[in-house]
Amino acid sequence: MSDSLYTQLLDVTCGAFLLAAVIVLWRRELAAIVRVFALQGVALAALAVLLGAHEERWDLIGVGIGIGALRAGALPYLVRRALAALTEDRQGYATGGTETRETQPLVNVAASLLTAALLTLLAYAVSRPLTDLEPTPATRALPVGLAVVLIGFFVLVTRRRALAQVVGFLLLDNGITATAFLATSGVPLIVELGVSFDVLLAVLVLQILTTRMREAFGTTDIDDLRELHD
């Protein structure tokens, strides 16, 4: 593949990756958020495969396919299942809708999008030294990974639904994986495996905790978690 085509594909993939994070901020329906998150997983896998094809490293392509299966398949499936479990026993009640929507985020949508723009600028400013160390097409796209990390953190602190927080955590994780690919074509295989396994287990744990939260509190609104304080 020619260098200019590689650069263009790389930029398109990273653009899609960042755009998916911004759309997560924009949408309020949890089901839509999970769909967008799955698309972001596809973009992440494409990024790894693209890098592997460019460097002609088959192991990297394999890792990319594995990442795709995990982040576009397994993780969205788990979140969707938790979402279905939350809604199915509430069909008869009027409250069913509030469980699946981010009705009142701490920061409204317009302000969230503005913040996303600021966070992206911040990511570009912070990653100057990273790009300067070895300017290649991949490291020039590195700020995108950091921007998604920051947006993930922002989702984590401003969203009030338990499952929206889970998606925020996963965005954060996608951003870190993208940073690792863009900077160094991925961390060593043993670490990548361990990290993927940890993330999968963390989401499983959070899924079970969401169910227990519904049993104990009757809602998954994080604002209702205020029993413990000083």
Place this chain on the structure above:
Amino acid sequence: MPHLAAGATSSALLLAAPAVVPLVAAGMYALIGLRASPPVAVVPPARRAVAALPAGEAPVLVAEAPGPEPVVVRHPGAWATLVSPAVILVCGGLLAAAVRYGGALSAYSGLLRADALTAWMLLVVGAVALISCGFAPAYMAGEQAAGRATDQSLWHYHALVQAFLAAMCLAVVTANLGVLWVAVEATTIVTAFLVGHRRTRTSVEAAWKYVVICSAGIALAFLGTVLIYYAARQAGIAEAWALDWPTLVARADRLDPAVTRLGITLIVLGFGAKAGLVPLHAWLPDAHSQAPAPVSALMSGVLLSVAFAAILRYRVIANAALGVDFTRVLLTGIALLTLALAAGLLLAQRDYKRMLAYSSMEHMSLIALGTAIGSPLALSAVLLHIAGHGLAKSVAFCASGRILQLTGTVRIGRVRGLLTRAPAPAGAPAPAGAFGLAVVALLAFPPFSLFASELGIARAGFAAGTGLGWVTAAALLLVLIAFAALAARTARMLLGPAPAEARPTGSETTTVWPLALGLAACAALGMATGPLTDLLHAAAQAIGGH
């Protein structure tokens, strides 16, 4: 580094055993739990009532509600839990004998490696695990008698605790910084259900906060790890060795300073979250107050310091790449903020388990301060403080769990005169006495080792120059505030006038030997480090105290 040629297999075995044995034990407990599981999950009727109780009130009251007569049977597999702590202690001791004059053993192409710091941490993990696992059978029998645990949840408890030990040991013995991260994150995952085991509103809330804050915090540390890996690759280190700690230390001067600075900041914040340091500390008091007492003992006694040991490792790299000032300023700032926060919240504390949790934050910030000072004396004192705090805090948490079972409340104001009450509630004097002595140890009174280590940190601070001298003075002032708060509240709990009505008490089985052993070890360390002296100095040298 000198590899001991003789007995390469035996050293490989020694290095792998501390992580593998608990993992195998966890697997066995999980299997037995699966086979023993009843077809329908038995939910004790008390559980619904528990959810309705107000927050501060522990649901032990439910124990007194009439219900099916509980049969207290000592769990058959309970004593088998002591195998893993014993193996960890023995391996730690044998490794200590091999590396106590410096040097290191490594195996599995550098994946596992033991230097003096590893041996020291393994000994601490083993000792605290011995206290916790020794105390657990009696505690869980009490929980079962109160209807808050079933046979099956007991198997789950043991499986998760063993997996927790395996993850901590892996974090200590690995030389690969990526695997270190994976192991520390694994501790969060396996302890999540231990924190939320009661499924009440409070414990679900604590578990949620714990998983979300710790996972997000530790994700920052992974980003930092990626950046260090990037810097290492750019410095010409091959892929297989770019996360290897000894290689990174040897070639740290070639790492790009700007990238390393960013990476180290993220790593200190991330592992600091797991070590209970500002700004991502909010999970700590909730998780420590909601987890079962033996698990709180493990989390507070060793999990915090295992996470901090990661910071100790990275600090060596950062100092070689950036000079001492960078980590010194960062850690001093974090330590002072954490200390101020802990002291302030200790003053207003009404819950004795949360009080112990904030005391953990106070001690972790002292450890961070000692690390920031960084002289050989300070680093030795830091390691001694890690051991002393682990022993004393685990005894305090175990005893507090027993007091909770006996009195049915975690409110300091409602637990009064535990030692002066006449007639003393059955089984109360032993845990109450152990609690009192452990708090005395935590207040850094001699002969306990925390006296020696706090004195060491203070002396090193005043010797390190005017800037750090002022910082140390400020820290001592804050420690004094925490001291007053902790002392006043504990005195009220143990010696104050007894409340008018005496509550009925639960079962009378209290295991005293783990508590006595922990206090004795803490006191012995305070008087003389004995055969551990060489190890302590070698460990301080391994993390930069030249």
